[in-house]
Amino acid sequence: MKILISFFFIITMVYSSDATIEVIKKVDSLPYIAVEDSSIDYNDRFKMKFFKSVVSDLTVISLFNVDRHYRYVEYDADEVVYENKDMNYVLRYKLSEYNNALNIEVKIISNKEVVFSKNYKINDKSMYMFLSHTIAYDINEFMGKPSVEWMKRKVIFSRVTGPQKSEIVIADYTLSYQHVAVKGGFNLFPKWANKNQTAFYYSSLDDVKPTLKHVDIRTAKSKVIKSSDGMMICSDVSEDGSKLLLTMAPAGQPDVYLYDVKSRVAKKVTRYSGIDVGAQFMDDDTIVFVSDRMGYPNIFSKRFDSTGVEQMVYYGKSNAACSTHGQYIVYKSRETSNSFSGNTFNLHLISTETDFIRRLTAVGVNEFPRFSKDGDAIIFIKNYMSQSSIGIIRLNHNKNYLFPLKYGKVQSMDW
Amino acid sequence: MKSIILSSAVVALLVLTGCSSKEASLSDAEKAAQEQAAQKETVVVNAVDQEIVDSNTMTSVEKEFTAVYFDFDKFSINADNKSKIGTSANIVNTSAKSFSVKLEGNCDEWGSDEYNFALGLKRANAVKKSLVANGVDESRITMVSYGESNPICSDKTQACWSKNRRVDFKLLP
Structure with a gap:
């Protein structure tokens, strides 16, 4: 009996932290939370936008069953509104405008006690969603759950606006706030240059040769990093920002290169007569990349000190993009092979330490998967039924969330 | 109560309005041509004419492909x-x-x-x-x-x- 119990215990310990295993949680087991607005300034439209943003963020942190009804109450009222009396938690906030800033008072009431309170302020009202994300982040911290730091990070993406015309845009994680950082010309494949997101790289196709450029967003200064005939794309940036994985094709042959930012030296990593692209750092010694060396695009890994490559994915007819976090690889797989009608692309998650495959999406064209820095979430773009959305997958909560995109087709994205 | 100011985090989103290099070089060339035109009008006109002829030839040949x-x-x-x-x-x-x-x-x-x-x-x-x-x-x-x-x-x-x-x-x- 002891052996049997020990066996189950070990199995539980082994699989409890494996993100490729789906976590099935009963929705009813989560506590209920309602949101009450006490705002005195701003018009009804803005109040409703902020309310919806708070409700969305509370939903995404996946700790509550969130009541979506809008309720208004005085901020200092002793009781929660009648309809919310059975809620485990009530989040009450008050928006007000003074000193040319948007100010917010927030408190959480549970069992008639104020268990959390905090004030926030932002100078530009149009950036209200960053406040909403920060409030959700703080509530997650208050509940003592693993950090959702990624909620506060910015997304950078390129958007094609016409033939050979594009913009590079910086946004919040729901893409509801959008700031055009580079406009005019044909600039693609933006990539954050460091963890603090104070600079980024992008590929410019306006010059004679495709050129990689670097922009410091604190000084708005741009500099040329390197050019290559055919292709020049920054596929990944190392954790400390000192090394880049580039796809270059100086002789018309796309291969992966390791570029040292300090010495400005690029070293060829792959040598194959077909296509090697999209490399990602797995650790200091290993990369994963996309190659057509089996006759179709698939995911392979390679150590810098070895010439051999290892096939990482054995499922899917065409696996043309991936993102890594530690032992995990999320990849985009074409599920159909139609040249005559629409195709389905789904995202799958594998671990290099197990044989499990977890399908993360079910329908539509799902692309541009990117892990959050802590691996807790995956961001992606979903195109389905003529609607494009940005998706967030909470791996440990087995939940996907979609935010419809306002306009424009995303060409490439980094988080 | 603790107060958080987020503005510094997002004010860093500076506008970088770039132009394509093609547009920039064309603009520079036009400026240079205008400056030269004030000094040596005939030479500049001939140069521009030549460019237009070359450009027209290039465009018409391109259509053959x-x-x-x-x-x-x-x-x-x-x-x-x-x-x-x-x-x-x-x-x-x-x-x-x-x-x-x-x-x-x-x-x-x-x-x-x-x-x-x-x-x-x-x-x-x-x-x-x-x-x-x-x-x-x-x-x-x-x-x-x-x-x-x-x-x-x-x-x-x-x-x-x-x-x-x-x-x-x-x-x-």
Whole structure:
């Protein structure tokens, strides 16, 4: 009996932290939370936008069953509104405008006690969603759950606006706030240059040769990093920002290169007569990349000190993009092979330490998967039924969330 | 109570309004031409005339080329394309002999990843090899891939996707 119990215990310990295993949680087991607005300034439209943003963020942190009804109450009222009396938690906030800033008072009431309170302020009202994300982040911290730091990070993406015309845009994680950082010309494949997101790289196709450029967003200064005939794309940036994985094709042959930012030296990593692209750092010694060396695009890994490559994915007819976090690889797989009608692309998650495959999406064209820095979430773009959305997958909560995109087709994205 | 000011975190989103280098150089050239025109009007007019003649020639020769089309997810050149590229090689070595050739690889919308850019480049490279085999000097050819970002047709139809899987010929002075 002891052996049997020990066996189950070990199995539980082994699989409890494996993100490729789906976590099935009963929705009813989560506590209920309602949101009450006490705002005195701003018009009804803005109040409703902020309310919806708070409700969305509370939903995404996946700790509550969130009541979506809008309720208004005085901020200092002793009781929660009648309809919310059975809620485990009530989040009450008050928006007000003074000193040319948007100010917010927030408190959480549970069992008639104020268990959390905090004030926030932002100078530009149009950036209200960053406040909403920060409030959700703080509530997650208050509940003592693993950090959702990624909620506060910015997304950078390129958007094609016409033939050979594009913009590079910086946004919040729901893409509801959008700031055009580079406009005019044909600039693609933006990539954050460091963890603090104070600079980024992008590929410019306006010059004679495709050129990689670097922009410091604190000084708005741009500099040329390197050019290559055919292709020049920054596929990944190392954790400390000192090394880049580039796809270059100086002789018309796309291969992966390791570029040292300090010495400005690029070293060829792959040598194959077909296509090697999209490399990602797995650790200091290993990369994963996309190659057509089996006759179709698939995911392979390679150590810098070895010439051999290892096939990482054995499922899917065409696996043309991936993102890594530690032992995990999320990849985009074409599920159909139609040249005559629409195709389905789904995202799958594998671990290099197990044989499990977890399908993360079910329908539509799902692309541009990117892990959050802590691996807790995956961001992606979903195109389905003529609607494009940005998706967030909470791996440990087995939940996907979609935010419809306002306009424009995303060409490439980094988080 | 603790107060948080977020503005510093997002004020860093500075506007960087760039222009394409083509536009910038054209603008510089115009300025230079205007400055020179004030000093030596006749010389400038002749130079501009010459540029216009060259540009017109280049544009008209460019129209003689026909795009090379590819099968879904492929970069190999079929028999039809071989004869088409043979004709293009002849143009490159005759009426376009004073220009360089830029091969622009393009793809349909099924995948806007790096892989699609590489596929566009491999298509351009296949055309380049075929041109060289037909007697074109390799040093006159440059290549670029636009992936799916340069469509000539945006309908969701098979015919439209076929038109976008192509290599275009462009001439450079």
